[in-house]
Amino acid sequence: MPSILQSQTFPLPYLYRMLQSIIFLLLLVAAFGFFAWQVRKIRANILVGRDRDMSGNVGERFKKTMLVAFGQQKMFKRLTPALLHLIVYVGFLVINIEVIEIVVDGLFGNYFGFHRSLSFLGPLYDALMATNEILGALVIVAVIAFWWRRNRTQPVRRLTGVELRAWPRLDANIILYVEVILMVALFTMNTADLKLHQLRGEDLPGTFPISSMLTGLFPASESALHVLERVGWWAHIVGILLFLNYLPSSKHFHIIITFPNVWFSRLVPQGQFSNVESITHEVKAMMDPSYVVPPAPTAPDGSALAPTSFGAKDVEDLPWTNLLNAYSCTECGRCTSVCPANLTGKLLSPRKIIMDTRDRVEEKYNSPLIFRPNVYGAEAKHEPITDLANATLLRGKVTPEELWACTTCNACVESCPVNINPLESIIEMRRFLVLEESAAPNSLNVMFSNIENNGAPWAFSPSDRFNWADDLFAAEKPAATAVA
Amino acid sequence: MSPTTPAAGEKRQINVPVMADLAARNESPEILFWVGCAGAFDDRYKRVTRAFVRILEHVGTKYAVLGLEESCTGDPAKRAGNEFLFQMQAMQNITTMNGYGIKKIVTACPHCFNTIKNEYPALGGDYEVIHHSTYLQQLINEGKVGVSGGESFKGRRITFHDSCYLGRANNIYEAPRDVLAALDADLVEMKRSRANGLCCGAGGAQMWKDAEPGKKEINIERTEEALATLSGQAAALANLGGVETETSAPGPHDLQGSIIAVSCPFCLTMMSDGVKNKEQESRVQVFDLAELVASAEGINA
Numbered sequence: 001m002p003s004i005l006q007s008q009t010f011p012l013p014y015l016y017r018m019l020q021s022i023i024f025l026l027l028l029v030a031a032f033g034f035f036a037w038q039v040r041k042i043r044a045n046i047l048v049g050r051d052r053d054m055s056g057n058v059g060e061r062f063k064k065t066m067l068v069a070f071g072q073q074k075m076f077k078r079l080t081p082a083l084l085h086l087i088v089y090v091g092f093l094v095i096n097i098e099v100i101e102i103v104v105d106g107l108f109g110n111y112f113g114f115h116r117s118l119s120f121l122g123p124l125y126d127a128l129m130a131t132n133e134i135l136g137a138l139v140i141v142a143v144i145a146f147w148w149r150r151n152r153t154q155p156v157r158r159l160t161g162v163e164l165r166a167w168p169r170l171d172a173n174i175i176l177y178v179e180v181i182l183m184v185a186l187f188t189m190n191t192a193d194l195k196l197h198q199l200r201g202e203d204l205p206g207t208f209p210i211s212s213m214l215t216g217l218f219p220a221s222e223s224a225l226h227v228l229e230r231v232g233w234w235a236h237i238v239g240i241l242l243f244l245n246y247l248p249s250s251k252h253f254h255i256i257i258t259f260p261n262v263w264f265s266r267l268v269p270q271g272q273f274s275n276v277e278s279i280t281h282e283v284k285a286m287m288d289p290s291y292v293v294p295p296a297p298t299a300p301d302g303s304a305l306a307p308t309s310f311g312a313k314d315v316e317d318l319p320w321t322n323l324l325n326a327y328s329c330t331e332c333g334r335c336t337s338v339c340p341a342n343l344t345g346k347l348l349s350p351r352k353i354i355m356d357t358r359d360r361v362e363e364k365y366n367s368p369l370i371f372r373p374n375v376y377g378a379e380a381k382h383e384p385i386t387d388l389a390n391a392t393l394l395r396g397k398v399t400p401e402e403l404w405a406c407t408t409c410n411a412c413v414e415s416c417p418v419n420i421n422p423l424e425s426i427i428e429m430r431r432f433l434v435l436e437e438s439a440a441p442n443s444l445n446v447m448f449s450n451i452e453n454n455g456a457p458w459a460f461s462p463s464d465r466f467n468w469a470d471d472l473f474a475a476e477k478p479a480a481t482a483v484a
Numbered sequence: 485m486s487p488t489t490p491a492a493g494e495k496r497q498i499n500v501p502v503m504a505d506l507a508a509r510n511e512s513p514e515i516l517f518w519v520g521c522a523g524a525f526d527d528r529y530k531r532v533t534r535a536f537v538r539i540l541e542h543v544g545t546k547y548a549v550l551g552l553e554e555s556c557t558g559d560p561a562k563r564a565g566n567e568f569l570f571q572m573q574a575m576q577n578i579t580t581m582n583g584y585g586i587k588k589i590v591t592a593c594p595h596c597f598n599t600i601k602n603e604y605p606a607l608g609g610d611y612e613v614i615h616h617s618t619y620l621q622q623l624i625n626e627g628k629v630g631v632s633g634g635e636s637f638k639g640r641r642i643t644f645h646d647s648c649y650l651g652r653a654n655n656i657y658e659a660p661r662d663v664l665a666a667l668d669a670d671l672v673e674m675k676r677s678r679a680n681g682l683c684c685g686a687g688g689a690q691m692w693k694d695a696e697p698g699k700k701e702i703n704i705e706r707t708e709e710a711l712a713t714l715s716g717q718a719a720a721l722a723n724l725g726g727v728e729t730e731t732s733a734p735g736p737h738d739l740q741g742s743i744i745a746v747s748c749p750f751c752l753t754m755m756s757d758g759v760k761n762k763e764q765e766s767r768v769q770v771f772d773l774a775e776l777v778a779s780a781e782g783i784n785a
Binding site: 077078279283339343404406414431446452455469477 | 692
C-alpha cells in the first residue's frame with residue numbers, strides 16, 4: 001500500500017484517485033437519496049388504503065418473518081425453483097457483504113490508494129472471497145435456469161398468462177440479465193486484480209477459485225488489466241446502485257418489501273373473513289332500538305370524514321395491507337397455478353388481481369419511473385377502456401366475471417411464498433358489487449332471498465327444517481367401553 | 485338412553501332432543517349438534533345427519549339440536565359479499581344460542597364450523613366449536629366407538645377429499661384421516677391433498693350458481709383425480725395442474741367398491757355429481773366420515 005506522502009509526490013494519480021472518491025461519494029448519495037425518494041412514494045401509495053390495525057403480536061410476527069421471509073419456508077413446497085431461488089437469495093445476501101467492502105474502498109480506498117479493505121480479516125477474508133466466487137458462479141447457473149424456464153417455447157405454465165405479457169415479461173428478463181451482468185463484473189474485477197498481482201509478483205489477499213481459472217483469458221498487460229479491474233469494480237457498484245433504483249418500478253422490489261409484508265400477515269385462521277364493523281352497528285341497531293351506534297371516526301383535525309362505501313371499488317377502498325401485498329408480488333404465479341377456477345379455464349387469476357391492484361394504485365397516485373401498466377383486451381373479456389383516469393380497479397381492471405369465479409378455497413393464499421392474500425381483495429370487491437350495486441349474479445340473489453325468507457339458501461319451507469329427524473331408527477348395540 | 489338395554493341388533497326409534505324442550509326442563513346438553521341447512525334439507529346429506537345422530541346416541545352423549553330454531557349461519561351470503569345478510573343471520577343465531585347458554589357446538593359442515601368458530605366471536609357469539617371429524621376422532625381414540633361390528637371396510641380403497649373450509653381454512657388435516665385409518669381400509673392419497681387439496685368447486689357460494697365460462701367444471705377435474713387415484717392410473721395423474729408436492733401414484737386397483745370420503749355437505753354433492761358424470765356410480769361411492777363410522781359400527785337401521 002503506497003503511503004499518502006508517496007501519493008502526493010505524483011499529483012496526477014493523486015487527482016485521479018481523489019476524483020474517483022468524490023464521484024463515488026456523489027454517486028452513493030444520489031443513488032440512496034433517489035431510492036429513498038422512490039420508496040416514500042410507494043409508502044404513500046400503500047397508505048391510501050383503508051386503515052387496519054395490525055399492531056401487536058410481535059413475537060408471532062417476528063417468528064413468521066424469520067420463517068416465511070428470511071427462511072423462505074413456503075418456497076420449499078416446490079423443490080426445483082426453491083433451490084434455484086435459494087442460490088440467488090443466498091448469493092444476494094453474501095455477495096452484498098462484499099458491497100460493504102466496495103463502499104469502503106470507494107470512499108476511502110480510492111483516495112488513500114488502497115483497496116480490498118476487508119482483507120485484514122485474513123483467513124475469514126479468504127473464505128468470504130471463495131464463497132462469493134462459488135456463489136457468483138452458481139447464481140449465473142441459476143439465472144440461466146430461470147431464464148430457460150421462462151423463455152423456452154413451452155414455459156413453466158405459471159409463468160404464462162394474460163397478465164404476464166409486455167412489461168411484466170420484460171421486467172422478469174431484465175432482472176435476470178442484470179444479475180448476470182453484476183456477476184460478470186465481479187469476476188472481471190477479481191480476475192483482472194488477480195492477474196495484475198501475479199504479473200507484479202505480489203500476493204492478492206483472498207482466495208479466488210473461479211477467477212484463478214479465468215486469468216488465462218485476460219491480457220498480460222498491466223495497464224489493460226488495471227483498466228479491466230476498474231471497469232469491473234465500477235460496473236459492479238454502479239450496476240448495484242442502478243438496480244437499486246430500478247427496484248421500485250419492478251416486481252423485484254419484493255427483495256425488500258417481502259419482510260414488512262410477511263410481518264403484517266393476517267394471523268387469524270385463513271377461513272376467517274374480515275368483519276365489517278359499520279354493518280355490525282347497523283344490524284345491532286336494527287335488532288335492538290336502544291343500541292347506541294358509536295360516532296363515526298373523524299379526521300385528525302376533528303372534521304367529518306367522507307362516508308366510505310361498503311367493499312372495494314378502487315384501491316383506496318382496500319385495506320392498506322392489500323396494497324402492501326400488491327407491492328410484494330413477484331408475479332411468480334403459484335397462486336394462479338393452484339386456483340381451481342383458473343385450472344379449469346375460468347378467467348380468474350389471483351395474480352392478475354394483485355398485479356392490477358399495483359397498476360391501479362400507481363396509475364391513480366404516484367407512478368414509478370418506468371410505468372407500463374397491463375392493458376387487457378378481448379383475451380381477458382375486457383371492454384376497451386377509454387377513460388383511463390376514471391377506470392377504477394373494479395371493472396376498469398378486474399371484471400366481475402373474474403370475481404364471481406372464486407370458490408374462496410384459499411389455495412392462492414396458502415401457496416403464496418410471501419403471504420399475499422388475493423382472496424381478501426376478491427371478497428372486498430364482491431362486497432361492493434353486492435352491497436353498493438346489487439350486481440350479484442341472479443342465482444345468488446335468489447340464494448340471498450331464500451336465506452332471508454326461509455333461513456336456508458335453498459327454497460325449502462322453514463317448517464320442514466326438522467323433518468330429517470322423522471322415523472329415525474338405530475340398530476341397538478351396547479356402547480363400547482374403553483378399550484382394555 | 486333407555487333404562488333397559490335392548491338386545492343387540494334390535495331397532496330403536498330415536499327422538500332427537502330439541503334444545504327448547506331441554507331448556508323447558510331446565511336441562512342443558514353437553515353439546516349442541518349444529519345440523520346446518522344441507523344437513524336439514526338435502527335429501528342425500530340428511531343421511532349423514534342421521535348417521536351422526538346414531539353415533540351420538542350410541543355413545544350416549546347428552547346432545548340437543550336447535551330444530552326449527554336453527555337458521556343459516558350466513559356463510560354463503562358472506563362469501564358472496566352480502567355482509568349485511570350474513571350479520572343478520574349471525575346475530576339471530578347468536579341470540580338464540582346465547583339465550584340457551586350454549587357452550588359447545590359440534591357440526592358436520594365445515595362451512596358452519598368455520599363461520600361459527602371464526603366469525604361469530606366478533607359479533608358476540610363465543611363457543612367451543614368442533615367439527616365432527618375431530619369429534620369422531622376423539623370418540624375413536626377414547627374407545628367409545630370401536631369402528632367394528634358392522635360393515636367391514638378392510639381392503640377397500642378409500643381416498644379422502646379435503647374440504648377447503650376444514651383444511652386450509654382451519655388447518656384440520658389429520659382428524660379425518662385418523663378416523664378413516666380406524667376403518668382398516670386401503671387409504672390412498674390424491675396428489676393434491678391436505679394444504680394442496682383441490683376445491684370441489686362449491687365453496688364461496690358457487691353451490692348456488694352456475695360456474696363462469698371455462699373449459700371444465702371444477703368437480704369434474706377433482707373427480708377425475710379421485711378416480712385415477714383410486715384405480716391407480718399413474719398416467720392420468722402425470723400432468724395434473726397445481727401440484728405442489730409430488731407424491732407417488734398408488735398401484736393399479738379395481739375401482740369396484742372404492743370410496744371417496746368427504747367431510748363436507750357441498751363436497752359430497754359435488755363429488756357425487758362428478759362420479760355420476762363419469763358414470764362410475766355403480767363402482768365408486770361417495771360417503772361422509774359419519775356414514776362410514778356408523779356403518780362400520782353397525783348401528784344403521
